[in-house]
Amino acid sequence: MRNRWSLTFGGLAIALIVLAAVAMVALFNARTAVRGFDERILPSVAKSLALSERVTDLAAAAPYVAEINDLPRLEREQSTLRQRQQELRALAAQLPPDSGSATGVTKVLSAMQATLDDLIEFKRQDLGLRKEGRERIQALDELESRVLHLPAPQRREADHLLQMLRVALYAHNVTDLVDAEQVYRAQLQTAPMQRIDAGMRAQIATEADNIFALRKQHLSLRDRKNVLLNAMRLLSEEVTRSVDRHVATLSAEVSSLDHSVGLIVGSGLIAVVVALLVAAAALALGFWSLRESLGDLTRVTAAITELSHGNATAPPDVTDSIAPRDNEVGALIHAFNVFRANTLSMRRMSADISEQRRLLRTVLDSIDDGLGAFDAEGRLVAWNPRFAALLHLPSQTVHTGATLDALRDALPPLAGGRPAVELLGAPDAPRQREDHLLDNGQVLAVRNHPMPAGGFVALYSDQSESRALERQVRQTQKMEVLGQLTGGVAHDFNNLLAAVFSNLQLLQSRDDLSPDMRRIVDRAFRASERGAVLTTRLLAFARRQALRAEVLDVDQMLTGLQDLVAYSLGKDIRVELDLQSRGACVLVDGGQLENAILNLALNGGAAMPRGGVLTLHSALCPAAPGAAANGPQGGTVEIRISDTGSGMPPHVQERIFEPFFSTKRNDGSGLGLSIVYGFLKQSGGDIRVQSAVGQGTAFTLTLPEAPAHSSPAAAPVRPTLSFAQMRVLLVDDDTDVRDATFEFLKGQGAHVRAVASSREAAAALDTQGFDLVLSDVGLGPGGDGLQLARDVHRLYPDTAVVLISGLPTDLLARRYAVPTDTRILRKPFLTDALVQAVAHALAPHGVDAPPLIASSA
Template sequence: MDVFDTDQASKAAPASEDRYRLLVEAVTDYAIYMLDPQGRVMSWNRGAQRFKGYSDTEIIGQHFSRFYTDEDRASGLPARALRIAASEGRFEQEGWRVRKDGTLMWAHVVINPIRSDDGTLIGYAKIMRDLTERRAAQEALRQTEDRYRLLVEAVTDYAIYMLDPQGRVTSWNRGAQRFKGYSDTEIIGQHFSRFYTDEDRASGLPARALRIAASEGRFEQEGWRVRKDGTLMWAHVVIDPIRGDHGELVGFAKITRDITERRNAQLELEETRARFIQAQKMEAIGQLTGGVAHDFNNLLAVVLGNLSLARKRLPPDRKLKQLIENSIQAAERGATLTKRMLAFARRQELTTGPLDVPELVRGMADLLQRSIGPNIQVGTRFPLQLPLASADPNQLELALLNLAVNARDAMPQGGTITIAAQEERVGTSEIAGLAPGRYVQLSVTDTGEGMDERTLAQAVEPFFTTKGVGKGTGLGLSMVHGFAEQSGGRLLLRSTKGQGTTAELWLPVAEASGTRGGEPDPDVARSAAALRPMTVLVVDDDPLVLMNTSAMLEDLGHEVMEASSGEQALRILRRSGTIDLVITDQMMPGMTGLQLLEAIRSEHPRLPVILASGFSELPDSALTGLVRLSKPFEQAELMRALVMSLEPEGQVLPFRSKQG
């Protein structure tokens, strides 16, 4: 190298050192300074001055331990840091450091040894960065995370937990433990599919739920979930994906709520609403049925009355008489159907009295056997002593016949029907719809096909039938149901598919006084011959019924006056000279039969009145001492009502108008 090159190199070295010094001194985001082997400050850059607060003239020559807290100095940390740096080539740490003004900062410190070419330690390079703000942010984040963790862990009304991407449980809060029954030590690390039913697992629902959550951002469902003890709960489940800073899937957040009670309450509400709607429907059908039955009763009254009169006037023609008898039987079958309709509507006229149930069953044994056929055996089972039931014997016979026919239809291949009775005592709220007291439980049990739950629930609905087209009206059980409730009792059905059916008819025990049902009332046993010819006022808005009733009365030898309304009847009473008895329909527009009765009682209190109606929904106070004639009626029943309307002495006191 020539002289020129040597001189240039000697000048370049100091220039390079100046550049490094200027570079270090210009840095303000890092404190970069040099210590001698004993730890005294030898250089000081702007970053050090900015962080520590000392100028170079204040700090150069001072020991670097003054930047440490009293606790760190007492523990010998400054000397240990230099020793580690010298021996291991590096010392790195984060910790509290003290500024000139005594405040603290959180610093990241790196100390490296500085050695000469021959390896001699000539000092240390110390680089420090103030991380106070970052640490404060991290601490705030940590505190926030802790608060969220405490919040989640404290929640008991929701199961909130995390899953890893494969579906294994990674966290577990108190709500999860409360709902599922697992502690965190039992469940963390386990797959969440164990909460699903066998059917859901078999269908792949757990994996599908995670897949939907990951692809669509959310999965939500209600369904059955399994607790640790194996019991089921109805749960509302939401699964959300958890993603990292770069969108990668790191797990799932799962929130579950036990809504079993809410679901049960909702189902109960819906069931109550359905029952209410059904009750409204039944009431509407009952109103319709009652109205139809009323009109049908009027038509049947005309048909039966006219046929009865025609039968009395027939010439000696056997074939013609047979035609009339067939017509009467057909009309009577129509009357039976009407009674079923009124029984369903709870409007049929009942003649309730003490009734010996075993005696009634024995009395209709032949009828029952003929009705169900020879391939079905009928057996009875009654106790030696059974109290009398309070019921209408005719309606009870009809109810028993319906139950027996239903049992027969349930056994197309034959079987056994058992009719039994026993006394039962009912306490408060033991059986819905039954008041506490004593009852006669009359049951009809078959060995037939039985009913499933759905059929059993609909069995007493009107027009519901499982029989083929044309093989049933669907009114049989509804009639029995209506009759039982109107009698103060209840119809209960018990059935299992394939194991037969038992129909229980609960009837109140009769009071001790009174005659047995079916026995004639002594007052009714009077001979019709005792009746002298009377003047009878007949009131009915139906002209056919009016004409028919008048014809039957005239055939019995009585004089008849007719009125088509209550108002017209009162006008006739006020202007007529003599009227011995009034027969009035109940259901009339403008003025009902009871309203007419009240008007008659106020003006003519001793005038006998017969109320003709097929309805039983009449106030008891108005029926005291009142003779009633159930529609449809024949001449014999009309004669019986006339006899019952007589005074105890057997005399009919004529009514004289005030003008007469």
């Protein structure tokens, strides 16, 4: 292939060299011919034509000179003609000396110059004669005037003189001077002149002779002028003929040169055609010899192009369409097939690596932990977005090649102002894990893992939420345990208070008590009431108290509470109302809500020892469009208790709802805000606090709004019920409570039978009929009050049942499976509560009436 291509290109090179040589020779000869034409012929033609034109102009100026009547203008025209003659001589001198025309033109120009000089000289003489003629005519005019003034006796002779003078004046303008002179001479001989002065006659004869002499000279010069003008015309024509001959000579030379150039171009074209034919033959021979090889190369190129465009499947193998050849093409095909196989293998490998890289980058970007990889020299080589976010690093500091020192300088400080060097490890540090508390309160877990090739990987996890969740779980567990303990204590305490309440009410009902004894009983009763309130607060803290839900107008409640709050806070603190709820109502235990507001108001008053303003604010907040409804109407009612006191620092705000946490050192149990928190949560509401040191504190209570058709509950009507002759079965495992209740019912005139267990109650029911069964829920081993109530309803439907218990609702549900809507009389109870519960149970269809959870005393 190389040899064939060398022969082809050699033939093409030779043909091109010959073509270039011929073209160069032809161009050189043409340039020489054109240069001779440009340098010699064209300038000579141009000069000859310019010479002819100026000679013609010069000949045309001769008649003009002949007609000039002013001597100064003649002088100027003579100067101009001389300048033109010099230019003509210069042009004539530039004609080629070998042309044969230069010498003749020069002679003619000399003759023309002599002729012009004669013409100018003639004109000077003519102007002189004209001047002299005018003088002679003036003299004749003066003589004529004198003759006209001759006296009358001389009139006849004067008339002959006038005729003679007029003939002389006429002779000045005629061309046939001989006839005019003969007429004049004849008059001169015949005219009578005897009476005319001889001097005048002599003067007239002299002037007339001068006129005839001047006219003869003038006519002679006119003939000379015509001769000179004809000579100028002839000389001009001679110059024109000489120029024409010279131009004809040049034309012949141009024709000869054109013929020579034609021969040169023709021979060049023949040589070019021959060279082109040789080149075409070389190209045809090369194409014929290389067509198959070029076709194979084209197919290989197409396959390589497809492979470069990513199409590795078509064509599958170029050897399928190319016949085997023992030349360079065959070697190229084999090399391409090997390259194609390697390319496909590398492409698959690259695709796998790219996919793994994308997967790794996706995983790194999606994990919540921050990751940073450092090489053995401590330079950053890889990271994910969480790495910079968790370490609070500026974006400009995190880049490939960033050093550990540069990153440490940009780290935020740890808690206590300690430097954050420990957040970034070292290339030679062992595997380790540490938790660090940042200055902003964030807990960051750092894990360093060394890499086998040197360097290490650092993982960063934000443990703030998990630590807070752990604290919340521990707090919840603590609250749950504390709530269970509180509920159990409240149950036992309620049983004790029930016995105390019942016995004290028995004492209060006696008429034989002395005033001192009645005061002692009243004090004991009030102490028992405070114990019941404390029990209620404990249950509120545990969120297990029985709430008496009622519809309450918030604005009316705050208005009625204003005086009590003002009296409790003292005269240095002003209590203001800002009522904006527009008559909104809430479904809540009114007593507990008033207790919560009073508790928060007392805390606000304690924060204002030097006086201030405490504001009770109410507002109605409609539900946002599309939001889930919080209450029956979807809106909420806010009650805000704000003061202008000292405020609370952030670390105190975080713990104010914890049980037993208090900022008071001398008094206070630390349960106030915990009980408020539990009450609001149990009522379906919430509480928020906003406080700043030196700017006061604001507690916001949020409760669901009551239904639109609800109205504030009226004061309950005291039921009228007589226990006289009523048959009552009292079931209670607590002896003190049973005996105290027994005494109360017996004192009311009822026939009471008291038992301690459900078995004894069942036996009593079998032997005797009862109007009312009053049973505790918890009856110890052998049964419970709920099962006893079910048996009574089933076996003795005419017997009413009232259940009593000191346990909260959730404990009743867990221990005895008591439904939450079951009517329960809470211990300790007052007489009115017992009478109301019994009256409701004994009412028509009382067993099927809606259950009521009665509140404790």
